[in-house]
Amino acid sequence: MDKKKFKILMIVDIVLIIGIFALMMVLKGQYNDQAQKSVNEQVGAYLEQSNGVVQDQWKSVDQYGMAWRLVYATLTNVKTEAAFDAAVKAIEEDKDARFKQLSYMYEAAGIPAQAQNSIYEKAGLADKFLLKNEGGVKEVACGKNCVITFTFAKGKLKSSDYKALAGYNMAENFKLEAPAAFHFE
Amino acid sequence: MNVKTISIALTVLVVALLATLLMQKSGYVSQATEHYEKTTTKSYKGASQIVEYVNNSIETNKGVWALACEAVQSVKTSQDQARLEAKYFPSTKGSMSIANLTRRFEATGAYYIVSKFSKVEVDKKTEVKSLAGLVSVNVNALVGNPGEEIAEEEEGEEGAEEAVEEAPAPKKAAKPVKAAKGKKGKKGKKR
Secondary structure (H helix, E strand, O other): OOHHHHHHHHHHHHHHHHHHHHHHHHHHHHHHHHHHHHHHHHHHHHHHHHHHHHHHHHHHHHHHHHHHHHHHHHHHOOOEHHHHHHHHHHHHHOHHHHHHHHHHHHHHOOOOHHHHHHHHHHHOOOOOOEEEEEOOEEEEEOOOOOEEEEEEEOOEEEEEEOHHHHOOOHHHHOOOOOOOOOOOO | OHHHHHHHHHHHHHHHHHHHHHHHHHHHHHHHHHHHHHHHHHHHHHHHHHHHHHHHHHHHHHHHHHHHHHHHHHOOEHHHHHHHHHHHOOOEEOEEEOOOOEEEEEOOOOOEEEEEEEEEEEOOOOOOEEEEEEEEEEOOOOOOOHHHHHHHHHHHHHHHHHHHHHOOOOOOOOOHHHHHHHHOOOOOEEO
């Protein structure tokens, strides 16, 4: 090649270097924004999922605790429909007692008070307890996918079916999936 | 000659820059992946631990509740309760207090029940004492009020001792507290 061609090559190189450098600077900013956005979105989605499981479990344990109180009350002294309705109302409305029982179970599980409070602040307590009340048949929530039934005839307790509660497998209902692989979109 | 060298060097630089440009994205991807994995793994570990510990704790709690509920329906004597205990917790045995007419079953330090009976029965052949006539099953420790249960037990024991001492002499010594401590709790043995 002669000198002239090398000169042209040199000029092209310089133009390319400036162009590539400018492109790198532009992409740097873009990639940075994209990476931050992707990380925030995916981390946020996972935290929502994992916190959701913990909060759902908290509310389920609340229902579970209330259900046992009700079963015990029914077996020991509640024999009429009116007394049962009153017991359901009393148990559900005594939020201090619910929190106390719930917190006691979490403490027994080794969950510190600080962690309990942060779950409680987000989740609150369960908002459902008596699920169905038709023709003397009462269905009560005892956790996620757990329902117990009490049947009354002419205002008197006919049967208490709490097999679902006695055989409740909480571990089957509360499992946390490991985080999925990160996708850079 | 000079122009030739410079243009070759610049060409090499262009190639190097192109390579850097292509690798630029993977640098951000690996940095973002690292941050994502670190944050989500921390959350996963913390949340899984809570979920798992609570699941395990509830499993024990459920057994004690089921035991209490079956006891109020079918138990008449302390032997009946012992059989139920073996059914729900084969490796844990309850403890009996003849003086207090109670049988205490403690699955863990937190979860226990105390059954109160009305009388002591003695086997004529073996002279083994047992309790009969179930009066109540105290589930305060299951509803989060274990302190109330202890206070109740202490009161019960004081009452019992007073009743025993009433007949022979009017001595109301300051024994009850000591006695209560000796007899109470901590007997739910795990084999």
